[in-house]
Amino acid sequence: MERNLLKFIWKNSRLKQVWLLFVIVASMPFYFFSLELPKQIVNGPIQGRDFDAIDATQPFLRLTLPYGESMFGREIELFGGLQLDRIEMLFALCLLFMAFVFLNGWFKLYTNTYKGKLGEEVLRQLRYTLLDRVLRYRVARFRNLKGAEVASVIKDEVEPLGEFVGDAYSLPLFLGGQAITGLLFLFLQSVYFGLLTIAIVAFQIWLIPRMRRKLILLGRQRQLQARKLAGQVAETVDMAPDIHVNDMSNFTRARHFGLLQNILDIRFELYQRKFTVKYVNNLLMQFLSFLFYLLGGYFVITGRLDIGQLVAVIAAYKDLPGPIKGLIDYDQIRLMNEARYEQTIDSFRDDGLIAPELQSMPQQAVPRLTKGFDLDHVKLDDETGRTVLENVRLHVRPGDRLAIVTHGDDAARVAAGVLAGALVRLVQPASGTILLDGKPLEDLPESLTGRRVGYADANNYFPAGSINDNLLMVLKNRPADEKQRSSTAKRPTTAGMLNHVPPPADAEWIDYEDLGVEGKAGLDAHVARVLEVAGLTRQIQDLGLRGTVDPAKNREFSDKIVEVRREFRENAASLGVEGIVQSFHPDLYNSQATVGENLLFGTALDAAWSPNELPRNPTILSILDRNGLRTAFQEMGQRIAEARIELFGDLAPDSKIFETVADVTYEEIVRLKEIVGRLKMAERQEPQRQEATPKGKKGPQKLSDSDQLFRLAFDYCEAQSRFGVLDAETESKILAARNDLRQEIAGMEVPPVFFHDPDRYNPTASVLDNILLGRISSTVVDGKEKVLAAVQELVARTGISDGLLQAGLNFEMGNGGRRLSDQQRQKLHVARAILKKPDIIVFNEVLGAMDAGGRREIMARLLDGPLPGEPDFRPGFVVVLLDDELAERFDRVLTYSNGAFVETMRDDDDPQPDVMLDAAK
Amino acid sequence: MSTLKDEVEVLRKIPLFAAMDPSKLKLLAYASDKVEYEDGQLLFRQGDVGDSAFIVLSGVADIVSETGGTEVVVAQLRDHALVGEMSVFCDIPRSATVRANGRLVALRIGKGYLLDLIKEFPELATRIIRELAFRLAKTTADLAASERAARH
Missing domain, CATH: 1.10.287 (Helix Hairpins)
Known part of the structure; x- marks a missing residue:
């Protein structure tokens, strides 16, 4: 660069x-x-x-x-x-x-x-070049790289450069032109004054850069410290749990403050020097005027200069300080930006970058592997630089199934991990050659290695995005459309800049033909098969059941769910779930649902109508008043509180009952006791003013005592608690209030509630809730399990399993993919390795988070034939095993013993002398 | 719909709980699930791991012994009987199958809850011990009677 x-x-x-x-x-x-x-x-x-x-x-x-x-x-x-x-x-x-x-x-x-546009364009180009460098760093370099620091460089540090670009050439030329014109005028008026001015300006030009040297140095320091701050803050966020469990928050604060103080000190010195330079500058310019007046005046008085000439000189001089000051300011900005730029470039040095040719998009189809890996005299180091394997000779053909058995030995695991990493270029060999299909692995484009060799290890990181995004990401190697590809052909580059424009990211990047699937439907089927092999189908379908689907985007599926709902209701008997689910019926009170749910009879589209907010919602309150339910709810709350106190009031705080049986905590009971006690006291003293005394200093939202009891009624479900506080009369009143509410909401412009409706799909409820549209009865033995089993059966029978899988695939994985469990994420990595149908798959201790049984099952399925329905797809495997027992399913086995890998062929236990691999002494 | 109060009334009729404090009975009722069975549905099967005890509220339950593929109904339980407590106390598999004979409503008390309740209310333990002792005495007497009958 x-x-x-x-x-x-x-x-x-x-x-x-x-x-x-x-x-x-x-x-x-x-x-x-x-x-x-x-x-x-x-x-x-x-x-x-x-x-x-x-x-x-x-x-x-x-x-x-x-x-x-x-x-x-x-x-x-x-x-x-x-x-x-x-x-x-x-x-x-x-x-x-x-x-x-x-x-x-x-x-x-x-x-x-x-x-502005020019600046942003150059800035975009600079950032793009920097990002390109990051993508071309070797993997080893990322061990010492802080993501936040890189982000801070690319995002913040180069930002001021953008503002400078527009002025970089035009401003100095413009100001310089003005200054020269001014000087010229001056010379025309008086040569002596012209020379005087040039002398002073020349002194300035000599002095100022000297004063600025330290300034530039400080600017650089400040930049480094700010970058460090970005790294530190990101670290603090990442290690938040550690900070809390180890009481490190104060040390962390101190550490941050130290850095902030450093930045302040540097900034302060910077300001001092910057304004000193400005001061000297101004002084020199004013000194010039002083000379003009003094000398000019003296010459006029002594008669050596006529007055008209002096006035002309001073008039010509008047136009000079502006441009010169502008030039000096410009130079200051230029120097700072120059330093900033150099610093940025320095942190993105060229050393050891992967050559751009290795990452360019191929114009022809990527060939299949024929010869596989050949390792000859390879020496491998681990991350600390210690040699762990020497003189490795190994041949892996596509279709070979090679197991590496470590017996859980640490040295063996490190050696095996390094070997597996070397096959996919995550580790560079210290010496020796690794050939893939007869060519040095080092020189092969990533388009070949990345598509024909699959790799997964214990890593379980995923960027935020849906499961689908993260799964299909590995197939997005180049745009499928040739036109979009060819537009990326490189134009001659200048100054090491990337002058080509990459194809749009939202183009179709998946090459169906190369993958051997027919269209989108074929890809979906392929994904479904891969997930099945990786043991994820059921889990993702469950996510789909629990997830929501936007009916506007997925009309067909949501319509089908409504059909499944009907079927579920009509065939309840044959599915063995008759009477288990109490459906929501607009005219009936659902005894399995809470009072609040029965009142609202729908799901909230607006946060003000969510279950927690209902007791405070003004519309709800006025409807309760209208139907005479306000006091009924108040009394209900009172009786619920009393019943709870009666049940649990005598228990010790540490009683196991609170953990197992009670649906309240000890603290809650204590609180209820206090509330009920206070209300009774108030009633005795001033029965009529009981409502008007808001107290409840213990209440979380400063609710009055009676409000707190009022709230209790909303979450009450008679079928579960059986306190006998909800009678038929109240139920019918709640039904009346429900109708009232429905009419009220029908009059609103944007309805805040989606009402339960047997013929409509509810976009805010989960798919499962949409199928059930009711509550599972708590009195039926194993009701939930039976219902889930029936739903699964229906899902398989009605052919919505694909749709459900798709719904599940839309599940957002969250930051780092953390909304999925470790083992789900590891399975997803395995699925990705198979998804692209590579010729050789390298697995390095995969699925470590799973139990051994489940892991063996998946591995066995993979070895049986990775994709059912595709008998031609028989990739080779190089697997660092976690379960030694699986070794017998492989054709070749490398075993670590006495500090070396020894290969045994199947049905032949003699070590092969030509495949001895020596570990470091 | 039965409320806790009704359930307490039912519990009170069961000799095991007859003398227990009503508020404690209420907690017992609260801790247990009311479950309904159709005719022929199993409460549990012989040999299963026992995770809960049952109190029959209404209906009839057949106690079925399965030996060598044949089923023999050895006893019938009616209202207010306690069943399945042995597995809960002793961690042994179910000694017999219990099946609903006609519609059956029962209270199911999870193993953990029952043990917690006993720890919380020692008097309940005394009652259960007495009940078990009575049963043992009855079984011993029955055994003696049947042995006598066999000798004759």
């Missing part, structure tokens, strides 16, 4: 810089005219010069040939102009003035916008 910022900018935007300069120069005459015109307006029509007679006229827009007089001895008139009288002239000149104002404004608008 170009080491010099100005050169970098020039190489990446020279045409645009020239155009910008041209536009700025072109705008100058108009600017000067607009300054000239007011003078003409005042002198001409307003003061009436040359309009002595009443009907005198003057030419307007008279145009003569410049220098006509000197060339031809007389004035050459190109355009005689329009003869206008005084008033007309005033209007004409004012209109002209306005036109120039518009024109100047437009020039300003254009150049500013152009500068």
Whole structure:
């Protein structure tokens, strides 16, 4: 990359810089005219010069040939102009003035916008180049790289460069031109004063950079410290759990503060020096005026200079400080940005980058592997630089099944891991050669290794996104459409910049043909098969059941779910779930649901209508009042509290009953006791004012005691608690209130509630809730299990399992994929390795989070034939085993014994002398 | 729908709990699930791991002994009988199958809950010990009677 910022900018935007300069120069005459015109307006029509007679006229827009007089001895008139009288002239000149104002404004608008755009373009290019470098770092380098620091460089540190780009060339030329013109004028007026000025400016030019050296140094330090801060903050976020369990928060604060103090100190010194430089600068310029007045005055008084000359000199000098100051400021900004740029480039050094050719998109189809791996005299080091394997000789053909058995021995596991990593270029061999299909692995493009060799290890990181995104990511190697690919052909690059534009990320990147599937449907089927092999199908379907589906995007599926719902209801008996699910019926009270659920009879689309907020929702409260339920709920809450106190009031705080039986905590019981006690006391003292005394200082939201009891009613379900506080009369009142509410909400513009409706799909409820549209009865033995089994059966029978899988695949995996369990994520990594149908699959201790039984089952399925229905797909395997027993399923086995890997062929227990692999002594 | 109060009334009729404090009976009722069985549905099967005890609230339960593939109904339990407690106390598999004979409503008390309740209320333990002792005495007497009958 170009080491010099100005050169970098020039190489990446020279045409645009020239155009910008041209536009700025072109705008100058108009600017000067607009300054000239007011003078003409005042002198001409307003003061009436040359309009002595009443009907005198003057030419307007008279145009003569410049220098006509000197060339031809007389004035050459190109355009005689329009003869206008005084008033007309005033209007004409004012209109002209306005036109120039518009024109100047437009020039300003254009150049500013152009500068901004230019800056952002160069910035985009710079960032893109930096990102390209990150992608081309070797994997080993990432061990010492902090993600947040890199992000801080790419995002924040280069930001000011963008603002500088637009000014980089135009500003100094513009200001320089002005300064030189000023100096020229000065020289014309007086050579001595011109020389004097040049001497002072030259002194400035000599002095200022010297003063600035330290400034640049400080700027660099500040940048490094700020970068460190970004890294530290990210670390603190990542290790938050550790900080809490080890009481490290105060140390962490101290550590952060130390750095912040450093930044402050540097900044402070920076300011001191920066403003000192400014001060000296200003002083020197003013010193010049001092000299002008003093010397000029002295010469005038002593008669060596006439007064008119001095006035002219001072007038010429007046225009000089502005541009010079501007130039000096510009230089300051340039130097700071130069330093910033160098610092940035330094942290993205070129050493050991992967050659860009290895990552370029191939124009032809990627060939299949025929010869496989050949390792010869390979020496491998671990991460600490210790040699763990020496003189490795190994051949793996596509279709070979090679197991590496470590017996759980640490040294063996490290050696096996390094060996597996070397096969996929995660580890570079210290010496020796690794050939893949007869060519050095080192020189092969990633388009070959990345598609024909599959790899998975214990790593379980996933970026945030849906399961589908993360799964299909590995298939997105190049746009399927050839046109989009060819547009990426490289244009000649300059200054090591990436001048090509990558294809759009939202194009179709999956090459169905290369993958051997037919269209989107074929891909879906392939994904389904892969998930089945990886043992994820059921789990993802469950996620689909628990997830939500947007009916607007997935009409077909949601319609089908409504059908399944109907089927579930109609065939309840044959599914063995009759009477287990109590369906939501608009005219019936659902005894398995809470009072609040029965009242709302739907799901909230708006947070103010969520179950927790209902007791505070003004609409709900007014409807309760209207139906005479407010006091009923109040009493219900009171009786619920009393029943709970009666049940659990005598238990000791540490009683096991609280953990197992009670649906309240000991603290909650204590709170209820206090509330009930206070209310009883208040009733005895002032029965009529009981409602009006908001107390409840213990309440979490400062609710009054009676409000707290009122809330209890909403979460009450008679079928579960059986306190006998909900009678048929209240139930019918709740039903009336439900109808009331429905009418109320029907009148609203945006309904905040989606009502239960047997014919409509509820987008806010989970797929399972949509199928059931009711509550599972708590009195039926194993009700939940039976219902889930019945739903699974229905899912398989009605053919929505694919849709359910798709719904599950849309599950958002969360930050780092952490919403899935470790083993699910590891399975997903295995699934990704198979998904691209590689010729050789390398597994390095995969599925470690699983139990041995489940892991063996998956591995056995993989070895039996990775994809059912695709007998041709028989990839080779190199597997570092966690379960030694599985070794017998492989054709070849490498066993670690006495510090070396020894290969045994199946049905032949003699070690093969030609495949001895020595570990380091 | 039966409320806790009704369930307490039912529990009170069971000799085992007759003398227990009503509030404690209520807790017992609260801790247990009311479960309903259709005719022929199994409460549990012989040889299963026992995870809960049952109190019959209404209906009839057949106690079925399965030996060598043949089923013999050895006893019938009616209202208010306690069944399945042996597996809970002794961690042994179910000694017989219990099947609903007609519609059956029962209270199911999870193993953990029952043991917790006993720890919480020692008097319940005394009652259960007495009940078990009575049963043992009855079984011993029955055994003696049947031996006498066999000798004759």
